[in-house]
Amino acid sequence: MALLIKEFDRSMHMHYVSQYNYFKSLDRLARSSDNKTDLNEAIAGLSRFSLRDVLNNDEIVTMYQHKTTLGVIKQWANSGVKVDANVIREDLRRRERYFVPQYVMKVNTPRYHAKPECEYLRANFENFETPPEIAKLGPEKVRDFQNFCDKEWPQYKDRPVDIFWAHVGSRFGVPINPKEVSYASQERPESVRDQTESELLEKIHKGVENVRNHARSTGLNGYIYAHPKRLYSLTKDERLDEARRQAFLELLKLKKAIKMLVFNFHRIELEMPEGLLSDELLEAFGFLPCNACCGMR
Numbered sequence: 001m002a003l004l005i006k007e008f009d010r011s012m013h014m015h016y017v018s019q020y021n022y023f024k025s026l027d028r029l030a031r032s033s034d035n036k037t038d039l040n041e042a043i044a045g046l047s048r049f050s051l052r053d054v055l056n057n058d059e060i061v062t063m064y065q066h067k068t069t070l071g072v073i074k075q076w077a078n079s080g081v082k083v084d085a086n087v088i089r090e091d092l093r094r095r096e097r098y099f100v101p102q103y104v105m106k107v108n109t110p111r112y113h114a115k116p117e118c119e120y121l122r123a124n125f126e127n128f129e130t131p132p133e134i135a136k137l138g139p140e141k142v143r144d145f146q147n148f149c150d151k152e153w154p155q156y157k158d159r160p161v162d163i164f165w166a167h168v169g170s171r172f173g174v175p176i177n178p179k180e181v182s183y184a185s186q187e188r189p190e191s192v193r194d195q196t197e198s199e200l201l202e203k204i205h206k207g208v209e210n211v212r213n214h215a216r217s218t219g220l221n222g223y224i225y226a227h228p229k230r231l232y233s234l235t236k237d238e239r240l241d242e243a244r245r246q247a248f249l250e251l252l253k254l255k256k257a258i259k260m261l262v263f264n265f266h267r268i269e270l271e272m273p274e275g276l277l278s279d280e281l282l283e284a285f286g287f288l289p290c291n292a293c294c295g296m297r
């Protein structure tokens with residue numbers, strides 16, 4: 001891996017991002033591409049994975065676009081082609097912390113790192129989901145709600161969280177109990193040597209089987225090809241009983257796992273270390289330097 005990074009480094013500056021941000025960035029880049037891949041080409045290009053049993057046409061096209069995007073990134077790394085930031089992200093505004101509608105508290109702008117051993121390279125996310133009772137009141141109320149929570153939280157953060165939500169709920173005239181979201185990963189980006197293509201291929205086949213078995217045993221066969229956004233919205237449907245909701249969640253999770261494995265397969269096939277992106281690309285995606293490991297720029 002050391003050799004490979006040197007090879008990448010020769011032509012341009014690169015920095016590290018977390019596994020999560022690496023996949024997310026390349027996924028965004030793939031989706032922003034103007035040349036939409038032809039479905040037949042995508043099916044042929046991914047035929048060895050037998051994904052047609054569990055992924056719909058759009059998902060297969062996106063998977064294939066991941067592959068071609070990784071190829072393009074590798075070319076850029078070698079030749080230093082300038083990235084057109086506007087194509088990737090039209091609304092680029094670099095802010096340290098900002099509100100998004102899904103979460104109550106502000107989220108951080110993703111960081112890039114100079115050192116692969118930096119502890120902040122591991123994914124870590126803690127927040128609360130915007131409660132449906134508030135979301136129902138419209139975007140303006142959500143904004144008020146977020147601003148209010150942001151302002152009040154410092155005075156409550158050392159007390160039981162229920163007291164805080166009772167306070168906020170009474171201000172907005174609805175009882176709320178926001179769901180806590182917490183995600184932490186001890187995983188650092190993987191090198192190309194951590195897994196072999198044959199191991200990954202085996203895991204992908206197992207993953208496809210898992211989706212089929214899960215769908216069969218939970219009666220969700222009719223949902224295997226549903227759009228992920230639709231599946232996700234089903235998991236939020238309050239009329240569903242808990243077991244059914246969990247079954248939808250599990251289906252989404254199993255399908256996501258296959259997508260990550262296929263993505264990793266292509267990355268390893270192209271001998272690209274995970275998590276390493278060029279500074280041009282990081283700039284275009286709006287990443288900020290990590291305060292702990294990047295010197296002043």
Ligand SMILES: [Zn+2]
Pocket residue numbers: 112113114115118119120121290291292293294
């Ligand atoms: Zn760092």
